[in-house]
Amino acid sequence: MSLVLVPLVGPFHLRFPRYDVVTVRETVARVRPAALATTALHEASELDDPAWQELEEPALTMELAPWARRAGVAIAPCGVPSPDPEAAASFDRIVGESGPGREALRTIEERREELRDLLSGALDLAGVLGPLEEAVAAYQRERRDAFGPGPGTDWIEERGEAMARRLAEVVARHAPAPVVAALPIDHLPQVRRRLAEHGDLRPVDPEPAPPSAEARARALRDVALSGRYDDPGAVLRNLREQEGPEARWIEAEVLLRHGHPAEALGVLREASRSDFTHPPQLPGWLLARLGQLYDLDGRRDDARRAYRGALALSWAPRAAREAAQAGLERPFRPPDPDGGAEHDRDV
Numbered sequence: 001m002s003l004v005l006v007p008l009v010g011p012f013h014l015r016f017p018r019y020d021v022v023t024v025r026e027t028v029a030r031v032r033p034a035a036l037a038t039t040a041l042h043e044a045s046e047l048d049d050p051a052w053q054e055l056e057e058p059a060l061t062m063e064l065a066p067w068a069r070r071a072g073v074a075i076a077p078c079g080v081p082s083p084d085p086e087a088a089a090s091f092d093r094i095v096g097e098s099g100p101g102r103e104a105l106r107t108i109e110e111r112r113e114e115l116r117d118l119l120s121g122a123l124d125l126a127g128v129l130g131p132l133e134e135a136v137a138a139y140q141r142e143r144r145d146a147f148g149p150g151p152g153t154d155w156i157e158e159r160g161e162a163m164a165r166r167l168a169e170v171v172a173r174h175a176p177a178p179v180v181a182a183l184p185i186d187h188l189p190q191v192r193r194r195l196a197e198h199g200d201l202r203p204v205d206p207e208p209a210p211p212s213a214e215a216r217a218r219a220l221r222d223v224a225l226s227g228r229y230d231d232p233g234a235v236l237r238n239l240r241e242q243e244g245p246e247a248r249w250i251e252a253e254v255l256l257r258h259g260h261p262a263e264a265l266g267v268l269r270e271a272s273r274s275d276f277t278h279p280p281q282l283p284g285w286l287l288a289r290l291g292q293l294y295d296l297d298g299r300r301d302d303a304r305r306a307y308r309g310a311l312a313l314s315w316a317p318r319a320a321r322e323a324a325q326a327g328l329e330r331p332f333r334p335p336d337p338d339g340g341a342e343h344d345r346d347v
Contacts, residue, residue: 002178003171003203004031005192007128007185008040009119013059015226017219018124018211024182025063026209027125029071034177036068037170039163039187041077050315053280057184062279064182074174078166078181080159087151095147104146111139125208128185137189160190167191168198180206217242224250232258245276249286256293265293272306284316288323295332304328 006028013021028036040060046052053061068075092105114135123132143153171179181203183191195203209215221242224235232254239251248271255264268290276282291306310316310324326332 002176003167003195003201004033004178004180004206005188005203006180006182006206007125007133007188008038008057008059008182009123009128009132009185010056011058012119012123014222015228016123016128017216017222018122019128020215020218020222021059021063022212022215022218023125023209024059025067026212026215027206028064028180028182029067030209031178031180031206033073033180034174035074035076035170035179036064036182037076037078037167037179038064038182039077039079039167039191040182040184041075042079042081043077044075046077047075050280053315054318060182062281066278066280076170076179078163078170079187080162080166082154082159084151085154088154091147091151095152108139108142108146111135111142115139125206129205132185133188136185140186140189156186156190160187161194163187164191164194164198167195168201171201217247221247221250224254227257245271245274245286246279246282249276249282249289252289252293256289261293261296265290265297268293280315281317281320283313284310284320284324287313288316288320288327291324291327292332295327296334300331303331 006024008024009016009019013019013024038060040055040057041047041052047065055061065075067073095105115132118127118132118135121127140153140156144157147153149155149157167179167181181191192203195201220235220238223229224239229235236251236254239247239254248267252264252268252271255261255267268286271286272290276286287306287310291303291310294300294303294306304327307324307327310320311328316324
């Protein structure tokens, strides 16, 4: 039976140009799986509510789930939630009040710093499956050795065992066809270790997808949206070579960021006349920002229509909905650079 383990790194996919959300989707598609299992979701019923897309796993929400639906690939949630998501933080606070506890937490913080250093780079698939997974495993071992299993480790070992069992059941249902398991990086070490205990199951790592034009275009859009660049003119020229409403939305964001709201409005109005349904996060962001740009241009009625459009969507990111609601209540004004006045929410 074949199970391919594909790591997810949450919002860091938007910061890793060599392992962005398109690269993850292309890596999974190369396997041609019968099912896409994931421990980022717990129950199939979650997929019935569009709000599941608020999950901070953009590779899954933006690319993997839409691809699986288009390709007729079953999506199998295999996650096991924490019994108390606040327990680990509360545990650290309580333990840190004692001398021995403070020393243990200081050592653990050193492991956490190793993780931060790795995540500050630009990892590819090999870097995620190698140094990053090893650092996560070392951090989890450090906590287990210091505090034992339970709230101090967010029950990750027990949850890892349960998630491995659920994954093994999915593989058995679809055998002999391959199954891909998309695992958040904090689940991967424990689930991998437990899967190795299943004698007839040999989990493997995926072959990296070769760099594609689509993945490079995605990486450029991610960099442009993040603001991590030195030459906005070069970024705009490259964005304008890309087609599609998402590229236009990001072009408008760059223009607005650098003081060209009227030009940004023209670009975004053009994008709003096209089919801007993908990625699923785009409609809410685009309409909320369009309303704000109309407000900056003194077109209050048009702004209200755009805000209402964002709020009428079956789902939009929470921050986009909040921006649209705030825009309905009061015309948008950009943040005061001096911080001296209260102002409306930016997108």
